[in-house]
Amino acid sequence: MGFKRIKLVIEYDGSFFHGWQVQNNQLSVQGEIEKAIFKITGEKVSVTGSGRTDAGVHAFGQVAHFDTQSRIPAEKFAVVLNTVLPPSIAVISSKEVSPDFHARFSAIKKTYKYKVLNRPMRSPIMDKRAWHVPWPLDIESMNRAAAYFIGRHDFTAFCASGHNVKNFVREIYVSEWTEEEGCFVYTVTGNGFLYNMVRIMTGTMVEVGLNKRSAENIPELLEKKNRRLAGITAPPYGLYLWEVFYDEENPNGRPGREECFGGDDE
Known part of the structure; x- marks a missing residue:
């Protein structure tokens, strides 16, 4: 029996894990999902x-894929995986996709919140x-700052050290603050994000909201490409990978690695 490729859409509470990627002696989302697949x-x-x-x-809305020879119907993987995954991870949907589909390189854009x-006062409910x-x-003023990020820019000033990319140009389609359920939500x-990019953008805009810098400072930061001039890195627990988008007309098409998702890492 040949392999089939399964696409998963996954929801998880990141406060329980040391990130997505498998790491030695650390709990990771990827590791827990791989263990669950092995169990079933x-x-x-x-x-x-x-x-x-x-x-x-x-x-x-994290998206992932894996190859399997299992006879389990593709749509049933979500159900059976959820019976063995920890409560902090759930597979929302599963389906079979073309062998050419790649969760990372077939993606055309992402949304973070x-x-x-x-x-x-702090909130016990919203902690983490x-x-x-x-x-x-x-x-x-935070929304004025957010508007400057829209378009195609070099985001060197908003990339943390520890990356391995050479191209810092990314295109932003939506950038806005709203009020939702007692929170300000960015x-x-x-089409792609650099290491800690959203968190540094957020930290910089919060400094604008606190009147520590001007909204009109954003174009200067983009132009000078100096991380030390941008704001603080917002803590990780406010960040959500909300949705990953794929081209419905050409779901297996792969954009260039550097052009879209090279170095994508939050």
Whole structure:
């Protein structure tokens, strides 16, 4: 029997894990899913995600794929995997895809959300779910700052050290702040993201909201390409990988690795 490729959409609470990627002696989302697949199929497989998420980062729509010879119907994998996965991880859907499909390199864009709890007192409910900023934030100035990120830019100033990419140009399609359920929520959609890029963008815009820098400082940061001039890196636990998009008309088409998702890592 030949291999078939299965696409998974996965939701997880990142506060329980040391990130997506398998690491020695550390709990990881990828590792738990691979162990679950082994339990139900007896196969040692490699699960490939659309991108790595850092320790503490959550996901509502992480996408991954793996190859299997199992007779389990593709649509049933979500059900059976959820019977053996820990409560902090759930497979939302599973389906068979073409052998050419690649969770990372077939993706054409991603959406992240970042949640900021802006009130004087901390919240036990939102602990590890949002960044608590106790001082008043000016969401209007934060939205002015967010608008400067839209378009195709070199994001060197918003990339943390530890990356392995050479091309820092990414295109942002959506960049805006809204108020949702007592939090300020930043939504950003782009064709790819550098290491800690969304968290540094968020940290910089929070500094704008605290009147520590001007919204009009953003174009200067993009132009000067110096990480030391940008703002702080927001903590990981407010960040959510929200959705990964694929070309429905050409689902197996692969964009260039550097052009879209080279180095994608939050």
